[in-house]
Amino acid sequence: MRLGADRVRVRVPATSANLGPGFDALGLALGLYDELDVRLVGSSEVRVDVTGEGADDVPGDESHLVVQALRAALDLVGASQAGLHLVCHNRIPHGRGLGSSAAAVVAGIAAARGLVADAEALSDDVALGLASQMEGHPDNAAPAIYGGATVAWTAGARTGAAPLAVHPDIVPVAIVPPTRLSTSSARGVLPATVPHQDAAFQAGRAALLVEALGRRPDLLLDATADRLHQDYRRSVMPHSLALVDALRAAGVAAVVSGAGPTVLALARRTAQGTDADEAIATAFGPSMGGWRVLVLPVDTDGVQVVRVPSG
Numbered sequence: 440m441r442l443g444a445d446r447v448r449v450r451v452p453a454t455s456a457n458l459g460p461g462f463d464a465l466g467l468a469l470g471l472y473d474e475l476d477v478r479l480v481g482s483s484e485v486r487v488d489v490t491g492e493g494a495d496d497v498p499g500d501e502s503h504l505v506v507q508a509l510r511a512a513l514d515l516v517g518a519s520q521a522g523l524h525l526v527c528h529n530r531i532p533h534g535r536g537l538g539s540s541a542a543a544v545v546a547g548i549a550a551a552r553g554l555v556a557d558a559e560a561l562s563d564d565v566a567l568g569l570a571s572q573m574e575g576h577p578d579n580a581a582p583a584i585y586g587g588a589t590v591a592w593t594a595g596a597r598t599g600a601a602p603l604a605v606h607p608d609i610v611p612v613a614i615v616p617p618t619r620l621s622t623s624s625a626r627g628v629l630p631a632t633v634p635h636q637d638a639a640f641q642a643g644r645a646a647l648l649v650e651a652l653g654r655r656p657d658l659l660l661d662a663t664a665d666r667l668h669q670d671y672r673r674s675v676m677p678h679s680l681a682l683v684d685a686l687r688a689a690g691v692a693a694v695v696s697g698a699g700p701t702v703l704a705l706a707r708r709t710a711q712g713t714d715a716d717e718a719i720a721t722a723f724g725p726s727m728g729g730w731r732v733l734v735l736p737v738d739t740d741g742v743q744v745v746r747v748p749s750g
Contacts, residue, residue: 443556508547534619586741604653617729
C-alpha cells in the first residue's frame with residue numbers, strides 16, 4: 440500500500456480500565472490527552488522529541504512505543520517504512536494506571552492510519568486487534584480508540600469491543616499519586632486462582648456496573664465492589680487502597696484505576712460540584728502530599744488523527 444500523506448497530528452485520550460469488577464474488560468476514556476505531530480523525513484533518521492509527562496524517561500529513537508506501533512501498523516497493511524520525526528506533548532501520567540502505554544500504541548496506529556492512502560485498512564476494529572496484541576489485553580485500547588465506556592473481549596485470535604452508555608451525571612475524578620507502579624508489578628501479586636464465590640460475586644457486580652454506568656448512577660457504590668484484584672494488590676499500593684477504603688466508607692464509588700496506583704472516583708454531579716469533593720478533602724486534610732485531583736470529563740471521541748498539509 441502506498442502512503443498518502445507525510446505529516447499527521449494525533450490526539451489520544453487517557454483511559455481507566457477495570458472500573459472495579461470489570462477486570463481486563465471494562466474501560467473508560469477520559470478527557471486528558473497526549474498530542475503528537477508525526478512527520479515523515481527523507482532519510483532513515485528517527486527522532487522523538489517529548490515534552491510533559493515522561494519527557495526525561497522515554498526513549499527518543501526507534502524504541503519509542505509510538506514508533507514501534509506505527510511501524511507495526513505500516514507493516515500490517517504492507518506500506519513502506521520511512522524516517523520519522525515525532526513531537527509529543529504528553530499529559531497522561533506514566534505508570535499511574537491511566538493507560539499511558541495503550542495511548543502510545545493507539546496513537547502510533549492512528550498515525551499510520553493517517554499516513555497511508557487507504558485509512559480503512561487500519562479501521563477501528565483492525566486497530567483494536569493490533570493494539571491488543573501489543574498490549575496483551577484490550578481494556579485500555581478499546582476506549583482509547585472508540586471513546587466513552589467500552590466492554591472488550593478476546594475470542595481466540597479475534598478481539599472485539601462494544602460501547603456502553605455513560606449517564607451524564609457521572610463525573611470521573613482521578614486522584615493521582617506522586618509515585619509510579621509498573622503494570623507487571625501490579626499483576627505479579629495476583630493469584631493464579633480465586634474462590635468460586637468471589638468469581639460469582641465479581642460476575643454479578645460487573646453486570647450491575649453496566650446498568651449503573653448507563654442508567655442508575657445511584658447503584659455505583661455497590662456496582663464497583665471488587666473481589667478479584669484490588670485487595671490482592673494492597674501490598675504494592677497500600678496508600679491507594681487506603682484511599683479507596685476511605686472514600687467508599689464515605690459513600691463514594693472509588694476504585695483503583697487500571698493497575699494503579701491512581702484512584703478513580705466515579706462521582707455524581709451535584710449543584711456544588713460532585714458527591715466526592717468533601718470525602719476527598721476529608722481523606723487528605725490540609726496536605727495533599729503530592730497527590731493531584733483531576734476532575735475529568737468522559738471523552739466520547741476516542742483517538743483522532745488529521746492530515747497536515749505539506750508546506
